[in-house]
Amino acid sequence: DGGITQSPKYLFRKEGQNVTLSCEQNLNHDAMYWYRQDPGQGLRLIYYSQIVNDFQKGDIAEGYSVSREKKESFPLTVTSAQKNPTAFYLCASSIAPGTAKGYTFGSGTRLTVV
């Protein structure tokens, strides 16, 4: 079945370390997205990519970096510059940015800084 795979499900990081969260999709979707979710809050957009080799900052991009070298993959790196990285991270994809179709989400990665 087609879908989005995020790994790992739980991740622990020491302060000052960079960490990369994986997101892979086999839906042949053009657009991919990274969101951050804090307890009791909605989703906030970190980065999005509408096509391979191109991506744009979302509302809270500081302290994060991404790459989009392949259509299927959109990894997110949480750098040491991110002041409060402990959160639930969600990856999503959609067919194309301009269509009315909805997003498909992965199951998320819960990052904890120890």
Next chain:
Amino acid sequence: DAKTTQPPSMDCAEGRAANLPCNHSTISGNEYVYWYRQIHSQGPQYIIHGLKNNETNEMASLIITEDRKSSTLSLPHATLRDTAVYYCIVRDYSNYQLIWGAGTKLIIKP
């Protein structure tokens, strides 16, 4: 900022219809309304979307008022598995992004 307003929480008895309201008074003529739900610690799940007309699928019905300033998501026969946070979202037409609010926490009680 989110373009929608939802009550923070609602209760509904199992087997009854759960009707979740959403206000989107600043919606533009070409912006869609989307509904998603998120079960605890999982990724959001798409439910339904609409522009002007009412929509129905196997999960729910979406009723949009004629002036498009509000909508209601209806789950006709709620089950315990429908307990989740429900998000009403308007898409930003300038960059196609979905703008998320805090949603409504729906609790289905036996």
